[in-house]
Amino acid sequence: MTSKGLFAWLAVAVFTASCARATPEQQVVNDAAGAMGGADAVRAATRMAIEGEGTQYNPGQDLTPSASGQTFTVTGYRRVIDLEAGRARTELTRQPAFTFFQGPQPQKQVQGIDGAVGYNVAANGNAARIPDAAAADRRAERYHHPLAAVRAALDPMARLTNPRTEGGESLVDVTAADGTAFTLAIDAMTKLPTRVITRTDNTNLGDVAMATTFDGYQASGGLQVPARLTTRMDDLTVAEIRVSSTTIGGDAGDLAAPQAAASAPAMSGAPPVTVAEERLAPGIWYLAGGSHHSVLVEFSDHLMLIEAPQNDARALAVIAKARELVPGKPLTQLVNSHHHFDHSGGVRAAIAEGLTVITHEGNAAFFEEIAKRPHTINPDALAKSPKPLTVETVGAEGREYTDGTMTVNFYPVTGPHSETMLMAYFPRQRLLVEADVYNPGNPVQMFAGAFLETVKARNLRIDRIVPLHAKVAPYAQFVKEASVPPPATN
Numbered sequence: 001m002t003s004k005g006l007f008a009w010l011a012v013a014v015f016t017a018s019c020a021r022a023t024p025e026q027q028v029v030n031d032a033a034g035a036m037g038g039a040d041a042v043r044a045a046t047r048m049a050i051e052g053e054g055t056q057y058n059p060g061q062d063l064t065p066s067a068s069g070q071t072f073t074v075t076g077y078r079r080v081i082d083l084e085a086g087r088a089r090t091e092l093t094r095q096p097a098f099t100f101f102q103g104p105q106p107q108k109q110v111q112g113i114d115g116a117v118g119y120n121v122a123a124n125g126n127a128a129r130i131p132d133a134a135a136a137d138r139r140a141e142r143y144h145h146p147l148a149a150v151r152a153a154l155d156p157m158a159r160l161t162n163p164r165t166e167g168g169e170s171l172v173d174v175t176a177a178d179g180t181a182f183t184l185a186i187d188a189m190t191k192l193p194t195r196v197i198t199r200t201d202n203t204n205l206g207d208v209a210m211a212t213t214f215d216g217y218q219a220s221g222g223l224q225v226p227a228r229l230t231t232r233m234d235d236l237t238v239a240e241i242r243v244s245s246t247t248i249g250g251d252a253g254d255l256a257a258p259q260a261a262a263s264a265p266a267m268s269g270a271p272p273v274t275v276a277e278e279r280l281a282p283g284i285w286y287l288a289g290g291s292h293h294s295v296l297v298e299f300s301d302h303l304m305l306i307e308a309p310q311n312d313a314r315a316l317a318v319i320a321k322a323r324e325l326v327p328g329k330p331l332t333q334l335v336n337s338h339h340h341f342d343h344s345g346g347v348r349a350a351i352a353e354g355l356t357v358i359t360h361e362g363n364a365a366f367f368e369e370i371a372k373r374p375h376t377i378n379p380d381a382l383a384k385s386p387k388p389l390t391v392e393t394v395g396a397e398g399r400e401y402t403d404g405t406m407t408v409n410f411y412p413v414t415g416p417h418s419e420t421m422l423m424a425y426f427p428r429q430r431l432l433v434e435a436d437v438y439n440p441g442n443p444v445q446m447f448a449g450a451f452l453e454t455v456k457a458r459n460l461r462i463d464r465i466v467p468l469h470a471k472v473a474p475y476a477q478f479v480k481e482a483s484v485p486p487p488a489t490n
């Protein structure tokens, strides 16, 4: 080709590129790529590493259903993404910035995804495969950065649909070549990506939008990248990362899943549930066998269940066991100890089974909301069999349920674990049921002292503590252990 011929060919190419009309959905992606530094530069980026620090929140486990005051300080944040091979790994150290956190601290976390295999690496270096549903969330999380999202959207194998403008944003739905669906939102003026949204199932909340917003764009490696990443699950803030450096290209290191995780079998279904019953007194059974226990109470004409924990599978198994133990009486009431997601994950199943929910007055609005939320991504028992919620609440003065044959009192547990918590007291059997504030046989909780004061203030006469974790213990053991101040943790 002569130089004149080459020039003419280039001119045609430029003319074609600038004048070929992109579809509206492609235009959103083209605009984003252009604002970030050009489609070629975005495509050329095959690896990236983000370093920084930030904050993690405690959604579902904070003091009240709507609180967001409990945070973890994140340091040593390093996230590496292989944009071609579909691999990513995040390392960070987190330290609770609130007093009453139970567990190792500081806590180093290593979390990775390699195609279908998601894994965590423990402090001792052992890698373990995570369940498939969690791995799918982690695959989606890979696109929660504008470079990863726009690069995937530029892939000719990606499917772009539903272009739209909302407020000051233009949005497009993307199905990446690997099948992951996300929504890319860009600023209508600057064209820089503002958010990436993916949708997933949360056991308690049902369908949720996971959205990461991008702020503080700055240049790095010829591209515009954000300095702040804020992730929310619907309205609950999950994490904020302040980026100190974004490295485009370079050596990402070995991001392949460790052998122990890669060779482990996939975990697709719910793990098997075991319910082991133990008769604590006439008409009162301990339903244990897993990490979270329940208590069955027999009244003259009906049954009451204390706690529907974790998820549908656990709650439905416990409910089935209750009906098996006392087949002649209807199970009509569920008592929830507190709102924490691990203790309330089976409440929807109980509603689906027609049970009235009894809980702390501070949880009423929360359970009204929980009962209504759509679960279309992973329909649960209540989604398949909708029932209205009936809720009874317990206030500061407590509430007694009695019919002459059986009496149980519920009292609020004030204190630093949850502000919407109940304990159950059986005056005749001298039993006290509690969740999370004293787990006999385990290191004494920092809450134990406060809980002992709560119990003493009620002048209760107790022989045995019935915990919703761990094992039944004599009350004297609790008094002894709770009276010793826990060792300082740092």
Ligand SMILES: [Zn+2]
Pocket: 338, 340, 343, 417, 418, 436
């Ligand atoms: Zn709890």
